[in-house]
Amino acid sequence: MKSIHERLNLYTNEDDSYIFVPAEPANAGPLVVHRNSGDIVLDLPSSAIPSSAKRYKKTIYGIYGLISLSQSEYLIVITGRELRGHLLGHPIYRAVDFDILPVRPGLSVAKPSHPVETHLLALVRSHLNSGLFLYSYVFDITRRLQAQYVAREGDDRKPMWETADDRFFWNKFLQSRFMDISISDPKNDLSPYILPVMNGTFDARTVMVDGRKLHLCLVSRRSRFRAGTRYFRRGVDHDGHVANFNETEQIATIPSQSDPNAVATTLSFVQIRGSVPVFWAEVNTLRYKPDLQIMDLQGSVNATQRHLQEQVSLYGDQSLVNLVDQQGYEKPVKEAYERNLAKADVPQVKYRYFDFHNECKHMRWDRISLLIDHLTEDLLRDGYFHLDSNYQDPVKWQLGVVRTNCMDNLDRTNVAQAAIARWTLDLQLKAAGIIGQKGAVDQHEEIDVALREMWSDHADYISKAYAGTGALKTDFTRTGKRTRQGAFDDFKKSAIRYLRNNHFDGARQDAYDLMTGAWVPRKGPSSTLFLIADTRPLILRAVPYILTFSLFMILAGLTLPRTSDYSLVYYFALWLTLVVLSTIFILVHGLDYVAWPRLLPLTETIHYNGPGFRSGHHGTGLGLDFGKLKSGVNAQWMTRGFLRSDKQVEEIELGAKRHVD
Structure with missing residues (x-):
């Protein structure tokens, strides 16, 4: 090369x-x-x-x-x-x-x-x-x-x-x-x-196992297709590309005993993850749980079929592990996935469902071993890649992969993939003669700690790229135990995710679309003025300022000198009323206060009204029926595709000229 x-x-x-x-x-x-x-x-x-x-x-x-x-x-x-x-x-x-x-x-x-x-x-x-x-x-x-x-x-x-x-x-x-x-x-x-650059993770460590040196590497490769952030890139597109697709390869190399600089054995095991390959979305409304939306478009089954056929052509047999909940909020995604799989009928694809939250409830995450038990036959069939310097051809080929998904393909998926990789490494090291047939990776502290740290760091990197924070549930990956401190850390991360996903990820998604070529700017700034203009109705733009000013006035009333307490009763009543009304207005119009992507607006997804499923309250932040304040009117400023009026363009251009002068 x-x-x-x-x-x-x-x-x-x-x-x-x-x-x-x-x-x-x-x-x-x-x-x-x-x-x-x-x-x-x-x-x-x-x-x-x-x-x-x-x-x-x-x-x-x-x-x-x-x-x-x-x-x-x-x-x-x-x-x-x-x-x-x-x-x-x-x-x-x-x-x-x-x-x-x-x-x-x-x-x-x-x-x-x-x-x-x-x-x-x-x-x-x-x-x-x-x-x-x-x-x-x-x-x-x-x-x-x-x-x-x-x-x-x-x-x-x-x-x-x-x-x-x-x-x-x-x-x-x-x-x-x-x-x-x-x-x-x-x-x-x-x-x-021309330097090819990969977006992903890489970690390499050297450990000793019974006097033998072992080099461990963990590489994760993130696909540039359908790339983006957690709530703004979900599901599959018409070409069969899914959101948050990652190929993860765990590599172990063993130096030669006669020449420490030469590699005697190379072991590789690959897994993949990706969003559920159907047309679905989660529409942010400022509520903690967005509106879940399944879109039964005409090409939905074809898109699922294309995705799976591509994976079979690249990796061989597919063992699909679905960790989505079978009850409650996530149930429609599971059902849509299984429905499309049945219709797509792709050979060499086997579907396995694992009820993660039910099986591992009460912090019994060691029960992920049940999933390994279900997958043992598939893992033995698919194998792994094994090179030995004493043989001209590979000792073993990997003939298939496990494709794991949950809702985000982050937290539950990380736990499952780490467990599968550990089980496979145990098998590989026994075949290579590094550990005895009755031994196990868990019995060797140095390699056990290295594996836990590598997979936990790997989980954090992938989660930060997609969701904006480190992964949840990494206390189990790092220590093998689910702890109360870990649960509290997950609570903090979930709160940060909420803020980022609702108020900051629009710009992050725009950056993905710009840098991967999903959106290409035209020459001349006038064609892209929508990036720096807020075209929402005046009332929508004004309410957050009213709320902020009302809170300031309440704070001022509490801290500044006063002549009498009675004189402040009406003062506080006025500003508290404005705070309450402003807050209700913002929550009802939740769609309008989400930081949506601007380069490739999600207009069709937000206002989708075709066959499928829509949970929640159709865009109203409180979930109440306020007549015209419902999502049928919410975010209608987005339906224009961010086109600007001549007057707005003129005003922005004049401002730009003044900036230049």
């Missing part, structure tokens, strides 16, 4: 060009980005750096990509990295610092000339700063080991961007310009500058 330049020196030739010169090898051709024309070319190795060019203050560790916003294209470069560990001897890095360079001359990233560009750049920065972006210059971290082994002969002369798994090549959209140039003009091959 062709390698990628690890260090680049950047020279800026005033407003004319950016010149990326590889630190090594010395004879590599520099990459030149001409700022006036936007052309990207590979210069000859002998090309001299212009005398007017100035060396950039930071070392560049890779080009993340090129993104086009409303006023200019921008180069995103990696200026900081940290070593996360090694996988089969190859270093794996995390990108921890980025710089954004405007291609168009005369523009400033620090002080954009238009508020729309300021907003879009803020989305880019927030996404880069909040993600866990992993990469390697010589090893394809986007593909599981078995897939790399199968394709090893054909990959030898290909660049990494051609071999990377399309689902987990997170910055593929931002690298598309470089890839198109490489394909259309082989003499202008930019492959050494």
Whole structure:
């Protein structure tokens, strides 16, 4: 596989060009980005750096990509990295610092000339700063080991961007310009500058087991398709892509006893998770439990079928483990899943339901072993990937996977996957002769602790990316016990999730859609003015201010000097009445006070009125019938697709011009 330049020196030739010169090898051709024309070319190795060019203050560790916003294209470069560990001897890095360079001359990233560009750049920065972006210059971290082994002969002369798994090549959209140039003009091959980056987790640890060294790795790869946040990306799309899809690979390597630097045995086990593959959503209304919505669209069964067929083609047999509750709020999701599965009738798919909350109630989470008992036959059939240096061919192949889901594919799913992975590692180490046939991983404290910490950290990372907080129930994953302190920590995390999911995730979802190419801005800020305008009716915008001011006045009345207590009775009665009325109004109009995504508004989902199921109170925060205040009127400002009136556009443009002046 062709390698990628690890260090680049950047020279800026005033407003004319950016010149990326590889630190090594010395004879590599520099990459030149001409700022006036936007052309990207590979210069000859002998090309001299212009005398007017100035060396950039930071070392560049890779080009993340090129993104086009409303006023200019921008180069995103990696200026900081940290070593996360090694996988089969190859270093794996995390990108921890980025710089954004405007291609168009005369523009400033620090002080954009238009508020729309300021907003879009803020989305880019927030996404880069909040993600866990992993990469390697010589090893394809986007593909599981078995897939790399199968394709090893054909990959030898290909660049990494051609071999990377399309689902987990997170910055593929931002690298598309470089890839198109490489394909259309082989003499202008930019492959050494195209760095595939994965969004996910990576953890590596070394432990001792009965005097033998064992290297453990846990890798999770997050799909770029249908990517997003907890309540704004649910279910499946028409192409069969599901929300929060993650492939998790647990790897164990055993060094040779004769040569500690050589790997004698490689063991890999893969699991997957993803949202229930039906058309469903949870519509936020400011209540703790959103409105659950099942949408029986015409292509629902086809979408489920496409998803499962893709998984079978990629991984083999599918053991579907569903942890959704069979009673109460979650029941309709379970029923819709089972209904679509029966109609889709995909071969090599076996469905298993496990009533997690009922089986593990009263903090008896050790009873997750019951799920393992149900899955034992499938796990033995599907196997795992096993390479031994003494044999030319793999000792064992993994012929299928367990696909686990709960509602969020986070907390219950983490517990189940960790238990399945531990059971499989026990089987693998016995087959490799590391532990005896009557032994167990649990009997070796060092490996037991490492596994618990790795899976708990992994759970937290995935949960933060999707829900905004660390995972729930990690006290069990870390210690093997469910504790009261853990339950209290889960309560705090749930409260933070509520605030984030209702009031902050709209912008996070916009950042996902912008960076993955789900939404592409047009040239000219006027086409994107809806990002910085609040088009809700005046009454909706005014009520939170009335509530805030009323609370301030009550606080002032309690703290400021007073002439008589009697004179304050009517004062407090007035402001308390306003507080109560404002609060009721906000709760009734819950839909209108959720921070919805703006780039790809969920208008059709919010106002869906077709066949299916809708729980809750159809958008009213209190669940009361207030006539016209019901969801039939709530959030109607969204049905216009964020189109703005000419007067509003004119006002915003005038404000932007004043900002520039």
